[in-house]
Amino acid sequence: MIERSALHPAFILHRRPFSNTSLLIECFSLSHGRFPAVAKGAIRGSSASAGLLQPFQPLLIRWSGRGEVKTLNFYEAAAPNMTLQGQVLYCGFYLNELLVRLLQREDPHEQLFGLYGSTLTKLSQGKSVEPVLRRFEIELLDQLGFGLVLDRNVEDGSPLVPKQRYHYQIERGPVPCSNTDPSGFSGATLIGLRDDQPLDRASQTEARTLTRYVLRYYLGDRPLKSRELFRASREK
Amino acid sequence: MAAKSLLDQLMEALRCLPGVGPRSAQRMAFYLLERNREGGLHLSRVLADAMQRIGRCERCRTLSETELCTLCASPRRNSNQICVVETPAEVTALEQATNYEGRYFVLGGRLSPLDGIGPREIGLDRLEKLLLEGAVEELILATNPTVEGEATAHYIGEIARVKGIKVTRIAHGVPLGGELEYVDGGTLLHAFAGRREY
16 A cells, blocks of 8 residues: 555656646656556646656656556656766667566566666766666566576586677577577677676677567567667668 | 437537537537537538648648648748757747748657657658758757657757758747746756856
């Protein structure tokens, strides 16, 4: 049961206009996970608080309601908005899309909430984007119970060898493959990902291919829309 | 079940308007039938006409009943400047409030991956073609100061910058007649960062 008076830390993952002046928002809260809510009158005129109900703004919120869609009763900023700009903003959309697609509603993930917040902070500080995204993807999968096996060869349980190349079998783990197989991943990449070490350029590309491959399995056939933004900006 | 009476159908149809619930729909229907049949007939004719004939301008994608909207067809408008907005309503708002003399481009939305709206859905391929024609010198980004609006602005800005076109963004700041004390932090931050020599 929700305590009536308590304020809960939350982010908004998505918002869309609803009836005349309201917003239908998708909240991601520390204590109650992801759920939809209606913010009544949130876009009326030049309401000073309307700017707050946006993605990437750390909020404190209070809501009520028993049905699936809650009513947002109160909200205030918990911290200044994470200023994500340009490319980094696309990354933010990517994180949100992953959460909306992979998280069950009303399934609290306190650690994931912390991870999301710290990932946004890192992005807003202008850190190199790729390693931050990889860490998020890997920990997200971990938290959801789909964690990658990155410490052993699942065929015989032996530790990974940096020079060896491996195939990654989904829901199973790395199995050795021939060193010339282009669809394999180097042991060094897998070990680097496990230990959260900086990766060299080739390994970064490999790591991206790996997480993308695994995520595609859990996301199903519908591709992630936010990737289109990256793709197009790379083409230019 | 008996077929719905015409009166019921009318009330139900009126409810497709924003902000009209069953109660107001009933009032409108009775008003038109009892007090103002002529107005009702006129409305029905114009409504049918407008729904069938108003399409999108080929150049700027705003609502228009001709192939080119009046703004795009006007020889007096300056085609060196293009102002990018999200909706046709914003074209009207800008036209009424400013003395801008360039042309517009209406996106009809904003980049929002979670709604399935990507670059293609908001007609950016057409905007790119427009920029390639070469007459454009300045692209004014007038998308809304929301997260999605910013992403859209950035995305379009990149396209234009590659083509060597000057890109400007409308200013965000304290509303006229507003008081700093009551302005939200984000706006104030923008206003402060974007201060100008005075």
